[in-house]
Amino acid sequence: MRRRLISSLVAAAVALAGLAAGSAAAQPQPGPGGGGPTSRRVCTDRHTAGKAYCLARVRTDLPARPGLLPGQQPAGLSPRDIQRAYQLPPVGGLGRRIAIVVANDYPEAEADLAVYRNQFHLPPCTTANGCFQKVYSTGVKPGTVDPSWALEAALDMQAVSASCPLCSITLVEAPTAFIVSSLIPAVDVANSLPGVTGVNGSWAIPEQPAEGSLDSHFLPGIVYTFGSGDDGGVPVYPSSSPNVTSVGGTRLNLDSRGRIVSESGWAGSGGGCSLYEPLPAFQQGFSPCATRSTPDVSAVADPDSGLAIYVSTPGNPTIGWQVGGGTSQSAPLVAGMYALAGRPGPNDRPNTYPYAHPRNFHDIVTGCAGAFCAHPGYDLVTGIGTPRGLRGLRR
Structure with missing residues (x-):
């Protein structure tokens, strides 16, 4: 079986690598993105x-x-802000484990997570108490420490902590960012971890004709949350897989006292009609597309209303407390919300749950991303909307 898996991965790698350059002209060009001059990728x-x-x-x-x-409080949203925005319980998720798949090594992962959780009075999540784990997907620690991917991992872990303070976290480190030879095998490792109910991936590639060959790595009975992208109205993969929950982005609008007064679609939120994935049955009657559309749901992603995060990896342009954003933020937030909602059925595709319960979401009706604008009902900026409590994220 392992030989067949390796063969299928190699075949997919050849197809994707060969088509990446040749299909570039067919790809939608990235839009202006979101966040304006006040944020950077x-x-x-x-x-x-x-x-x-x-x-x-x-x-x-x-x-x-x-x-x-x-x-002193850091700038940016706190876990309490996230709980208020999405009507989440302050406790819950005990015994649920979310695997976060990233590329390269993040040596400061546990220490930075401790700083974040201590700041916001969250329970400790450490190797010693079994809450935190770090797993190397190949069994060997990645040889590269990339400060950009370390910041990504910090944002993912701290966003999960914000929405699900009692969730356990496993950081799965792949040796490189190549999707077929490294990140997808890391997803396979995450799938096999005891107790894992959700897997988050805050990374993407442009859509490619051979992408469907990778969809089988996203299994029933596990929640997969992937950011819909940050290019404003452009779909990306794996977000466009019909087997994952594609998470778009919003902006939380605050008053002068920092209170949340409304929510709108974020200009950088990726989404649209897939070039290659067929329309899944659960989107029929919702999507305006003839193919798979993204996103499915959304949460706050605009850096102008982003989360406070902490990272100490040397080499980053900025070290310490800062404000994050992107669908790298919204995807792990939703991963934590799914974990709060409960374990999915063993044969379920949890990305179908929101479509069965659209009334349990805030319907976002303002804000545009690329060529698309939010409007009543499902749209290509925010999908079904943002969670209003947990009912929409369970069967």
């Missing part, structure tokens, strides 16, 4: 064939703070 290598890029963004108009004085 964390991963800048977006043009290597077959290589995924992370979807994190960070604010550039707010200086990072290496440390905080006693009683």
